[in-house]
Amino acid sequence: MNKTPVTATSRTRQTPGLFFLLSAAITGYVFYRYSEGWLRSLLLSLSRSTWARRMVTSFGPAWRVASRFIAGESVEEAIAVAGQLNAKGLKVALDYLGESVTQAEEANAARDQILLLLDRIHESGVDAYVSVKLSQLGVKIAENLALENLRALLTRARSYGLRVRIDMEESALVDTTFDIYRRLRHGEGFDNVGVVIQAYLYRSEEDVRWLIEEGAWVRLVKGAYKEPPTVAYARKADTDAAFIRLAEQLLSEQARSRGVHLAVATHDDAMIRAVQRYAKMHHIPQDAYEFQLLYGIRRERQEQLASQGYCVRIYVPYGTAWYPYFMRRLAERPANLWFFVTNFFRA
Numbered sequence: 001m002n003k004t005p006v007t008a009t010s011r012t013r014q015t016p017g018l019f020f021l022l023s024a025a026i027t028g029y030v031f032y033r034y035s036e037g038w039l040r041s042l043l044l045s046l047s048r049s050t051w052a053r054r055m056v057t058s059f060g061p062a063w064r065v066a067s068r069f070i071a072g073e074s075v076e077e078a079i080a081v082a083g084q085l086n087a088k089g090l091k092v093a094l095d096y097l098g099e100s101v102t103q104a105e106e107a108n109a110a111r112d113q114i115l116l117l118l119d120r121i122h123e124s125g126v127d128a129y130v131s132v133k134l135s136q137l138g139v140k141i142a143e144n145l146a147l148e149n150l151r152a153l154l155t156r157a158r159s160y161g162l163r164v165r166i167d168m169e170e171s172a173l174v175d176t177t178f179d180i181y182r183r184l185r186h187g188e189g190f191d192n193v194g195v196v197i198q199a200y201l202y203r204s205e206e207d208v209r210w211l212i213e214e215g216a217w218v219r220l221v222k223g224a225y226k227e228p229p230t231v232a233y234a235r236k237a238d239t240d241a242a243f244i245r246l247a248e249q250l251l252s253e254q255a256r257s258r259g260v261h262l263a264v265a266t267h268d269d270a271m272i273r274a275v276q277r278y279a280k281m282h283h284i285p286q287d288a289y290e291f292q293l294l295y296g297i298r299r300e301r302q303e304q305l306a307s308q309g310y311c312v313r314i315y316v317p318y319g320t321a322w323y324p325y326f327m328r329r330l331a332e333r334p335a336n337l338w339f340f341v342t343n344f345f346r347a
């Protein structure tokens with residue numbers, strides 16, 4: 001074999017190349033390790049920014065990307081998508097997009113749109129319930145306004161045998177959300193209302209304890225908002241561990257015997273498998289809980305779970321106020337951001 005001897009001169013010539021490779025590897029690692037956190041944080045901040053909203057929503061092709069996650073702008077488009085999903089064996093939660101309204105008229109207009117949605121669900125016969133945000137119903141203007149609007153929705157929904165779930169928003173609203181939920185659920189006897197628990201919040205362990213006590217209808221999520229480390233886990237591993245812990249508590253014999261019904265809302269296979277394992281080990285029937293995923297995310301997995309006999313519900317948002325919802329989806333997954341950027345330049 002013809003080996004070139006490594007001399008002092010050739011070693012010196014290799015040094016810049018090696019140095020470059022090493023630097024590139026270190027930069028690549030640092031970017032890989034830390035950029036997701038920065039990106040997530042940046043996108044979540046932008047989701048609340050008015051100038052960014054104006055910029056993105058006035059750029060035509062942005063809708064093309066957003067529409068991957070949003071059923072359309074009208075109630076009829078949403079009902080049509082719900083029907084298509086039902087035909088594949090998937091149940092639906094419909095969400096009329098909107099949040100953090102600042103005028104009572106906007107809150108009342110949102111309530112009216114959701115009343116119309118309930119009418120259309122009833123008339124069309126699609127298998128769907130409704131998800132709402134209290135900040136869309138005016139909670140940031142006055143708690144009572146949101147309470148009254150939600151009461152109107154629950155009354156109409158009850159007359160049709162439908163349910164309404166209150167989505168959970170940023171941590172500053174959690175106490176108020178539970179307070180309004182309790183007043184309507186326990187004070188006024190609306191048994192068609194449910195809530196959401198965010199695994200990243202430290203307080204959720206305690207909240208789950210009383211929700212079990214009360215036999216609540218609960219959706220468990222990891223949590224989608226930008227929260228400080230004083231209230232929420234910063235590391236994904238800690239949130240994941242909390243998610244599994246809380247899911248097990250909400251699926252326990254004690255919880256089920258009190259009437260708790262759990263919706264496990266995640267796209268994360270590790271979470272899905274952990275719940276399946278726990279359920280199998282404790283002989284929990286498949287209809288005692290359900291999996292929920294967002295419209296447009298992991299479509300093949302949605303259908304696969306349904307074909308394995310699990311109850312699967314797809315959260316389907318629609319409406320014109322899609323910007324903050326869309327930004328939170330980008331923040332969750334850099335691949336989604338890449339898809340957005342490539343479409344931006346293709347436009």
Ligand SMILES: Cc1cc2nc3c(=O)[nH]c(=O)nc-3n(C[C@H](O)[C@H](O)[C@H](O)COP(=O)(O)OP(=O)(O)OC[C@H]3O[C@@H](n4cnc5c(N)ncnc54)[C@H](O)[C@@H]3O)c2cc1C
Binds near residue numbers: 166198222332
């Ligand atoms: C039905 C539903 C309702 C929700 N309601 C609320 C709410 O009321 N309040 C709230 O704060 N949050 C809500 N969320 C959002 C939630 O808090 C999370 O931000 C969101 O679900 C992302 O977390 P994840 O569990 O999917 O896992 P992540 O930690 O984001 O992802 C983990 C893994 O899942 C897989 N994955 C994730 N996304 C994709 C994708 N697009 N394609 C392929 N694989 C993917 C990947 O393997 C990824 O590594 C809801 C989510 C769902 C599904």
